[in-house]
Amino acid sequence: MVKLTSEGLRPVFWRIRLLLGKEWVRKALKPARQLAERLTINGYREYCTGPPSGRALVSYVVSPLLPPPRFRDRVLFSNWGLAQEIPRALNELGYQVDIIHYGNAAWTPKKHYDLFVGHGGHNFCRIAEALGESTVRIYFSTGIYWREWNRREAQRFYELAVRRGYLLPADRAIIEGEEEATSRAHGIIVLGNAEAVRTYAKYPIVIGINSAAYPVLWSGVAKNNYGPGRRHFLFFSGRGNVHKGLDLLLEAFADSGLHLHICQHLEPAFARVYRQELKASNVHSYGYVPMRSATFYRLAAQCNWVISATCAEGQPGAVIECMAHGLIPILPDAANIDLGNWGVRLPHCDVPTIRSVIHEVAMMPEDECRHRARQVVAEISESYSVERFRSSFKRAVATIVAAVRVGER
CATH class of the missing domain: 3.40.50.2000 (Glycogen Phosphorylase B;)
Structure with missing residues (x-):
């Protein structure tokens, strides 16, 4: 019997992509992606070592965790690895985790959560308001402060126009503002070093952590x-x-x-x-x-x-x-x-x-x-190991939760 793994499936996918054309594959997969964005994972506890002591909600990406563990991607850490490691880190902290897609505008919480980790400006505030003040709210950012991000990109396009005379459309602008989301969060975890953290200077708790790469056997x-x-x-x-x-x-x-x-x-x-x-x-x-x-x-x-x-x-x-x-x-x-x-x-x-x-x-x-x-x-x-990312994420979550609990006294 042939065993298929994430490593084995990737070459198969890319051969299909080359044969049929990337545009055809993109269109064919669009309904699957849209479906995945509406799916939720409830009660994720693969890495809980005992009965969960709390319940967490993660609003990020769902699809990387839908396949059985041996079929999950172990090549692309960002964003597929991030989506796998964040719930695992929360399991190791004692949380049972529910997971939704960060763009899911239809989902509404129907239970209490001790912790909410959200990404992007799409649904963070709506969910935070529904959860109430007793839930610790953490904003997970994969980039610098959104206004600084857009300012820098605009500067690059302006400089290109000055050098070459062409006005090209923005290619990585953040369209959905994040101001209300970052302001509603008790703390922010951002991928990046001190330079990234400095862009969030006006916020009280901002913790930078490194991203990661999966082990290399090459x-x-x-x-x-x-x-x-x-x-x-x-x-x-x-x-x-x-x-x-x-x-x-x-x-x-x-x-x-x-x-x-x-x-x-x-x-x-x-x-x-x-x-x-x-x-x-x-x-x-x-x-x-x-x-x-x-x-x-x-x-x-x-x-x-x-x-x-x-x-x-x-x-x-x-x-x-x-x-x-x-x-x-x-x-x-x-x-x-x-x-x-x-x-x-x-x-x-x-x-x-x-x-x-x-x-x-x-x-x-x-x-x-x-x-x-x-x-x-x-x-x-x-x-930049996966283990270092997970330990850094756990430490950041624990720091923010502890700060909130101290403030409640």
Whole structure:
């Protein structure tokens, strides 16, 4: 009998996607996604070691927990892993957990909850009001303060218009305001370092925690030859061409003699504006590339660097995944990842700065690249493990709950 796991199912899915076309698959799966958004999970207690001592409600993502445990995704931590680990962390704290989708506008609580962990501005306030004041309310944010996020993105599009003359539509703007939700919360847990926490400065309790990457079994992490890879840079990213800084990277790599490998969906309007840069012999565009696919592994072996010029994040999960595979990060402060003495900081996200940095690191000695890559892998194993995320999340929840209980005395 053949055993199917999440690792085994992913290649099957991507073969179907290639054969039928991604647009057909997207349309075919849309009803399933809509159904999943309306589904709820009641009484989740897979990781409770005894009778639950409390009841928690999580408003985030439901679908990653619908399959049996052995079929659940163990590759994509954000957002699939987050959706699995948050309820597990709450189980380990003694809570039985009910889970709904953060966009579910029809669901209404019909029981008491000791704890509510919500995400996004879609239904947080409506649910918080229905639960009453005795419930501890935590806002879980995967990004910086929403107004600062939108301000930074708007600045990037303005700068693009000044440089190139084109007005492109916003690609990662937060449309559903979060102000009332963050104000109603007793505390906020945000993915990111102190830089991310600072954007929430006006709120009394804000705790930053690192995201994570699933364990890597790929043998290429221990590659021996770092010489050729010094000239190869991987841009591996979720959507948002301008938000993630691809426009700046394309301009910086133009006529550089260095290779930029792009793994991101290109919006048609963006591709038209940068059609000449995308045709350059040193620019290689692959479209969307799944994590831990054959193409991903080939590029991870070819490149020494993962680079991003993002304007706003919580923490970019795609970059963390590349770091777990031994790529050295080149990042701005906006990525909210502490770079230690192994990463490379982009002090400014402008074309001259990026161009200067990529030429400088391309000359880095091979032994130095090898040393840094090993430090990166060690840092991910230590500070960005799934276990570290879970323990950090539990500690943050306990801190907020304790602060609320002290305030009630």
